[in-house]
Each structure stands twice: as structure tokens, then as C-alpha cells.
Amino acid sequence: MAQKILASRCGREYVSEGEIINADVDIVLGNDITLPLAIEEFNKIGAGRVFDTNKVVVVPDHFTPNKDIKSASQCKFVREFARNQNIKNYFEVGKMGIEHALLPEQGLVVPGDLIIGADSHTCTYGALGAASTGVGSTDVAVAMSTGKVWFMVPRTIKFIYNGNLKDWITGKDLILYTIGLIGVDGALYKSMEFSGPAVSKLSMDSRFTMSNMAIEAGGKFGIFEVDEKTEEFLERRSHRDYKIFRSDSDAEYEKVYNINCDDIELQVATPHLPSNARNAAELSSIKIDQVVIGSCTNGRIEDLRIAAEILKGKKISENLRTIIIPATQNIYLEALKEGYIEIFINSGCVVSTPTCGPCLGGHMGVLAEGERAVSTTNRNFVGRMGHPGSEVYLSGPAVAAASAIAGRIATPEEVI
Amino acid sequence: MIIKERVIKYGDNVNTDVIIPARYLNTTDENELALHCFEDLDSDFAEKAKERKIIVAGSNFGCGSSREHAPLAIKASGIKAVIAESFARIFFRNAINIGLPVITSGEVSDLIEDGDELEVDLSGGTIKDITKNKTFEIQPFPDFIQGIIKSGGYVNFTRDNIKGK
Structure with a gap:
């Protein structure tokens, strides 16, 4: 093609x-x-x-x-x-x-x-x-x-x-x-x-x-x-x-x-390569300091809808920060109309204006040494989101939102 | 063109985030970029690059971002060529476009060790490991890419072509 x-x-x-x-x-x-x-x-x-x-x-x-x-x-x-x-x-x-x-x-x-x-x-x-x-x-x-x-x-x-x-x-x-x-x-x-x-x-x-x-x-x-x-x-x-x-x-x-999708479970790529794909359910002992939901990979309305569905009426763990970044102004507005933004703020997340920011360790959520994030972004190379001694676990919006509630890597079934 | 220099060796999947971390991408000054080149992978790189000016690496060198700051930082660090088993495609074209010689060779990447002295003959198509007394043949570039290299990069190549019209 x-x-x-x-x-x-x-x-x-x-x-x-x-x-x-x-x-x-x-x-x-x-x-x-x-x-x-x-x-x-x-x-x-x-x-x-x-x-x-x-x-x-x-x-x-x-x-x-x-x-x-x-x-x-x-x-x-x-x-x-x-x-x-x-x-x-x-x-x-x-x-x-x-x-x-x-x-x-x-x-x-x-x-x-x-x-x-x-x-x-x-x-x-x-x-x-x-x-x-x-x-x-x-x-x-x-x-x-x-x-x-x-x-x-x-x-x-x-x-x-x-x-x-x-x-x-x-x-x-x-x-x-x-x-x-x-x-x-x-x-x-x-x-x-x-x-x-x-x-x-x-x-x-x-x-x-x-x-x-x-x-x-x-x-x-x-x-x-x-x-x-x-x-x-x-x-x-x-x-x-x-x-x-x-x-x-x-x-x-x-x-x-x-590829037979019947067998595919929720995935997480562990540090420091996107190819380190594992079933999210196998990583439930991994504690985290930050969750990012956004980026050119997963900052669209479907991603926010899934996150809102999981976070609705829940509080995020007190041991972490959750940063949600609608990818465009229109997505932001739609999320506002659908009530997702209210759900995010009530659950303890922060919602940002569109930016690539944290995905590449630029701003709006840079990690310190030893910190660990679950992120819906696309790369988990050494130092990608901040200090070279920090770690990024890549996931989709469902695992990211569930992990925000659990304070560790989690699947939606564990928190809903 | 013959490059006679010693080797700094790295492994597979050397990515653009470790070649030049995004926190330094708020400038286009190549000398400033060079100060932070490989900082998150090898904190001794700048010191090593004073005496050793060829990088040999494994597969997928330069994977990740499209940042041309990566080959620029390497070039401004004084590195004269990068030899790898394979290159990520955007890094490869960026290096060609800015005139940093990039050579693909699985054999060289396997057999050459950190610190070896090499003689790279780009036009003759050979790499000689002086330390090990071994010679390797390398594939010549396609004509179009040779044209870019001869012009000293894609900008000069394009300028020459526009003028020629």
C-alpha cells in the first residue's frame, strides 16, 4: 500500500x-x-x-x-x-x-x-x-x-x-x-x-x-x-x-x-525498552510514584473515557501523583462536556493543557532519581521522563487509571 | 577519505534519549549539545572522545526520536564515523544529511573491541583493524546517497541542485 x-x-x-x-x-x-x-x-x-x-x-x-x-x-x-x-x-x-x-x-x-x-x-x-x-x-x-x-x-x-x-x-x-x-x-x-x-x-x-x-x-x-x-x-x-x-x-x-487476540491480556512494557511487553497482571508488586495519561499515543477521547470510567467515584492513591493531559483543546472540551474532567479532579488527578511535556522529560511531570511512573506514552528509555535513575512502565489508559488508584501496577478488575 | 582513529564501543539499541537527553533540546547550538552527548549512558564519553573518534555499536543505533540534535551532538563531539550492526532509519538519514559517516557492518560490530585502532577507507570500501591486523569490506552507498555525501550534506546538495536549474 x-x-x-x-x-x-x-x-x-x-x-x-x-x-x-x-x-x-x-x-x-x-x-x-x-x-x-x-x-x-x-x-x-x-x-x-x-x-x-x-x-x-x-x-x-x-x-x-x-x-x-x-x-x-x-x-x-x-x-x-x-x-x-x-x-x-x-x-x-x-x-x-x-x-x-x-x-x-x-x-x-x-x-x-x-x-x-x-x-x-x-x-x-x-x-x-x-x-x-x-x-x-x-x-x-x-x-x-x-x-x-x-x-x-x-x-x-x-x-x-x-x-x-x-x-x-x-x-x-x-x-x-x-x-x-x-x-x-x-x-x-x-x-x-x-x-x-x-x-x-x-x-x-x-x-x-x-x-x-x-x-x-x-x-x-x-x-x-x-x-x-x-x-x-x-x-x-x-x-x-x-x-x-x-x-x-x-x-x-x-x-x-x-496474531490471535483471544490470548492478549492488558500489556505493560517494563523499563527500558518498549519491547519488554508483559501481562499487567504479572506486575502487581511494582509500586509507583506517578501516573501520566496523555501524549500523541494515548491522549485522545477514548483514552480519557476509559480512565474516567475507572476513576469515577474513586480516589487515587495518596502515594502518587496522576497527571492527565488531553491531547488537543477539542478533546479537552469534549472531556469537560462528558464530565470526565470533574471525575479526574474529584479523584485527585491534575489536568493539564495539551503538551508533550512529561513524555520526553521536558516539563509537567519530570521524575526524580529512583522514581517510577506508569505512563500511556510511547518510550521508556533510560532517562526518558527525567532522571536517568528513574523508570517508566508503558501501558494503555485502563492499566494507568487502575494503577493510579492502587498505587502499584494494577488491572481494572482489581480496583472496580 | 581515510579516517584513522581509535574506537569507543557501545551495545545494542543506543537510543536518541541517551545520545542527547530531551532536557537539552532547548538549544540548536551544536557545541552546547556536545557537552551533554551520551551523558546518561556513559559519563566518561567526553573524556574518551578527546582521544578516540570512531563509535562502534550493535544493532538499532540511534533508535527513538527524530531529533537531528543526536547526530549533530556526536559530530560536534569530534566523532568522525559511526559503525553499527544496524541503524534506526531516521538517525541514519539524519547522519547522511548532515555529513556524519555511518557504516553498517555486522562483522565489524561483532569483532572490533573497545580501544582498537581502525583505518576506515570510505571511498575504497574497507575497514582495517590495525590492532588486530584484520580487514573488513563494507558495502558502498547507493549513488544518490553518495551524491549527498560528496556535496557535504543534503543542504549543500539541494542548494547545488537549485542553482543548477
């Missing part, structure tokens, strides 16, 4: 695996951390103006609202660039959300798009049938100048999810299980294609979560086929025309994994 999109973007019928192509991109995305470097490089290239003011998207979301003077200076630099270049899709604090939740919500992404972003989780938009991947600042500088960038055409690994999902299981459990199965480099340079009856039942929010973490297995793309749910999602958000690409029935895959 990704191969067909790449071919269409360099005006060809067919491109072969391993080939290097120079392709047109539909969206070029950057944030407050990667764009300052990209803008410096853009200025060196000397194109003067960006190739298309509608196709460059700027979202200052990592260290915003600004955490210190240096971050404020970087954001100022990015803001001035966006203004001078007349960038149409610049999202200031107030409109800003976490980029990979924001772009689909704003209808900026449609199936068949070829998207690059200077953020590794740009692969999230694969959930909408787009070929979308993370690159570096120099790539973004070149793409902002010319509208094109180089790609190596990847081989594809197909994942077929069969069976039925157990209670509380979401896309996060499926992707942690999958990364546990193939390892953090199991899909290195590859396109991951997610399919099968069990994922066709998943919500779009859960699909975004799965595509989002393709990079944690080394993947270039994490792509779903477009179905009625995708089209319904787009109908309410996007006015752009799009072309749907589908895999050929005789498409060649490097490998096909058949």
Missing part, C-alpha cells in the same frame, strides 16, 4: 523495494524542538519562501506553554518564521494540541497522502491510510524549500489480528504485544501493515495509537486500510478529495504475522 503511494508521488506506475526516489510530499510538519534547526538549514538553502504555505504545518507542542527562557526563544523563532512565511497551519498555544492528535482532528490528513514530519511519531497518520513518517530537521528544511524529499522504498511486513479482544483491551495493548513479539528493531526500515477482523473493530483512536508506535519497532510506516470507520472520521473533518490505495491481493510481504 505504502509502495503505491510512493509511486504516485513520484509520477510513476511502480517503484521497487530498496529503490531511492525523490517524491512530492503533501504535508511537511515540524514542532518547537525540530523546527528551529530546520529553519536554520532552510535559510542556508536560500529558497527564500516555502514551497506551499498550505502544506507546511507548524505545531509548537513539546516545551509549550514555554517551560523556560530557552524554549520561549525557540518558540519565538518558530512563530516569527511562520508569520513571515504566511504559514496557514500554524497553531499557537490556545489552538495548539499535540501534533499527531491535532492534524487528523483538523482534517489536514487524508488517505493516500505522503507526509513527513520532523518528529518520529509522524507515522501516526498511517491510521488514515496515509504513508507518513518521521524524518530529521534537514529533511524538513529541504522539503519546505522544494516540496520533495528522498525516500528509500521499504519492504512490508503484514500483521493480521484475528479473534476477539478481551475487556479493556485497546490499540495500545495490541501494539505493545506486537512490539514485544518482533522487538524494537523487528520492523527496521519496513512498512508495517495492520489488518484483520480484530483491528477492523477498533476505534480510530485505537488505530492512531497503533500506527503511532510503529516507530518503536523501527518501522517507517504503520498503515491501515481505509474502511467505513476511516471514511466516517474524515467526513466530519476534512474537505480534501482523496484517493484510496489498497494492497493487491497478491502483494508480496517480507513476513506475515497472524
Whole structure:
């Protein structure tokens, strides 16, 4: 599927695996951390103006609202660039959300798009049938100048999810299980294609979560086929025309994994790799100091709904802090209308404005030496959320909310 | 181009959070980034890099974030090449794009030890371990990537192409 999109973007019928192509991109995305470097490089290239003011998207979301003077200076630099270049899709604090939740919500992404972003989780938009991947600042500088960038055409690994999902299981459990199965480099340079009856039942929010973490297995793309749910999602958000690409029935895959979801329990990835997937129920002795529910992986309304369902009428453990971060302003508003925010505050959680903040140890929940967090984010590398002597356990929203109540890693059945 | 330097060796899955922790990403100054390079993995890195300027590592080097600050910090630390069994794809393209030589070789990654002296001949396609008196062959880059390397990075390459039009 990704191969067909790449071919269409360099005006060809067919491109072969391993080939290097120079392709047109539909969206070029950057944030407050990667764009300052990209803008410096853009200025060196000397194109003067960006190739298309509608196709460059700027979202200052990592260290915003600004955490210190240096971050404020970087954001100022990015803001001035966006203004001078007349960038149409610049999202200031107030409109800003976490980029990979924001772009689909704003209808900026449609199936068949070829998207690059200077953020590794740009692969999230694969959930909408787009070929979308993370690159570096120099790539973004070149793409902002010319509208094109180089790609190596990847081989594809197909994942077929069969069976039925157990209670509380979401896309996060499926992707942690999958990364546990193939390892953090199991899909290195590859396109991951997610399919099968069990994922066709998943919500779009859960699909975004799965595509989002393709990079944690080394993947270039994490792509779903477009179905009625995708089209319904787009109908309410996007006015752009799009072309749907589908895999050929005789498409060649490097490998096909058949995964039986009947056997998948709630998952937790233990420190310090996302591939250390274990059943949450086996980790009930692990005491924790902090819970984070949010991020580009799990800060969507489904995640907040699940957390609210578990936290309703309960108090979180006195031995920890729980930080909940709706990923966009619209998600925040919806959670407010649904009464979730009230549930969170009454149970002792703090609710933050959208930001990537704690996920990468930036601000809004940095860990001290020896502290341990359960987090719905995407990485648990050494020092990821703060001190190199701290630890992050990755989970979905159900385990995170249950753990907040129990003060240790827990499943919903234990606390409800 | 020939690089003759000694080796600093690391293991598998060296990720961008340990190459340059996010708490230092509020700057683009490469010399400031270099001060914190590998700080959470190897607190002696800066000292080692004064005398040893090739990194050899295991699989999936540079996994994690897209931060180009990672190869920049390594380059600004004086490192002249990174050899690994495999590279995470974003790190790989970032390194190529900024002109930091990255070489994929499982054999080299397995056999070369911390402190060995190497002679890397990028155009000739060989790596010689002087300490062990062993020579390894390396795969040449595809033409397009060689073009970027010859121009001294993707920015120069693009600027040259725009001018050429």
C-alpha cells in the first residue's frame, strides 16, 4: 500500500523495494524542538519562501506553554518564521494540541497522502491510510524549500489480528504485544501493515495509537486500510478529495504475522525498552510514584473515557501523583462536556493543557532519581521522563487509571 | 577519505534519549549539545572522545526520536564515523544529511573491541583493524546517497541542485 503511494508521488506506475526516489510530499510538519534547526538549514538553502504555505504545518507542542527562557526563544523563532512565511497551519498555544492528535482532528490528513514530519511519531497518520513518517530537521528544511524529499522504498511486513479482544483491551495493548513479539528493531526500515477482523473493530483512536508506535519497532510506516470507520472520521473533518490505495491481493510481504487476540491480556512494557511487553497482571508488586495519561499515543477521547470510567467515584492513591493531559483543546472540551474532567479532579488527578511535556522529560511531570511512573506514552528509555535513575512502565489508559488508584501496577478488575 | 582513529564501543539499541537527553533540546547550538552527548549512558564519553573518534555499536543505533540534535551532538563531539550492526532509519538519514559517516557492518560490530585502532577507507570500501591486523569490506552507498555525501550534506546538495536549474 505504502509502495503505491510512493509511486504516485513520484509520477510513476511502480517503484521497487530498496529503490531511492525523490517524491512530492503533501504535508511537511515540524514542532518547537525540530523546527528551529530546520529553519536554520532552510535559510542556508536560500529558497527564500516555502514551497506551499498550505502544506507546511507548524505545531509548537513539546516545551509549550514555554517551560523556560530557552524554549520561549525557540518558540519565538518558530512563530516569527511562520508569520513571515504566511504559514496557514500554524497553531499557537490556545489552538495548539499535540501534533499527531491535532492534524487528523483538523482534517489536514487524508488517505493516500505522503507526509513527513520532523518528529518520529509522524507515522501516526498511517491510521488514515496515509504513508507518513518521521524524518530529521534537514529533511524538513529541504522539503519546505522544494516540496520533495528522498525516500528509500521499504519492504512490508503484514500483521493480521484475528479473534476477539478481551475487556479493556485497546490499540495500545495490541501494539505493545506486537512490539514485544518482533522487538524494537523487528520492523527496521519496513512498512508495517495492520489488518484483520480484530483491528477492523477498533476505534480510530485505537488505530492512531497503533500506527503511532510503529516507530518503536523501527518501522517507517504503520498503515491501515481505509474502511467505513476511516471514511466516517474524515467526513466530519476534512474537505480534501482523496484517493484510496489498497494492497493487491497478491502483494508480496517480507513476513506475515497472524496474531490471535483471544490470548492478549492488558500489556505493560517494563523499563527500558518498549519491547519488554508483559501481562499487567504479572506486575502487581511494582509500586509507583506517578501516573501520566496523555501524549500523541494515548491522549485522545477514548483514552480519557476509559480512565474516567475507572476513576469515577474513586480516589487515587495518596502515594502518587496522576497527571492527565488531553491531547488537543477539542478533546479537552469534549472531556469537560462528558464530565470526565470533574471525575479526574474529584479523584485527585491534575489536568493539564495539551503538551508533550512529561513524555520526553521536558516539563509537567519530570521524575526524580529512583522514581517510577506508569505512563500511556510511547518510550521508556533510560532517562526518558527525567532522571536517568528513574523508570517508566508503558501501558494503555485502563492499566494507568487502575494503577493510579492502587498505587502499584494494577488491572481494572482489581480496583472496580 | 581515510579516517584513522581509535574506537569507543557501545551495545545494542543506543537510543536518541541517551545520545542527547530531551532536557537539552532547548538549544540548536551544536557545541552546547556536545557537552551533554551520551551523558546518561556513559559519563566518561567526553573524556574518551578527546582521544578516540570512531563509535562502534550493535544493532538499532540511534533508535527513538527524530531529533537531528543526536547526530549533530556526536559530530560536534569530534566523532568522525559511526559503525553499527544496524541503524534506526531516521538517525541514519539524519547522519547522511548532515555529513556524519555511518557504516553498517555486522562483522565489524561483532569483532572490533573497545580501544582498537581502525583505518576506515570510505571511498575504497574497507575497514582495517590495525590492532588486530584484520580487514573488513563494507558495502558502498547507493549513488544518490553518495551524491549527498560528496556535496557535504543534503543542504549543500539541494542548494547545488537549485542553482543548477
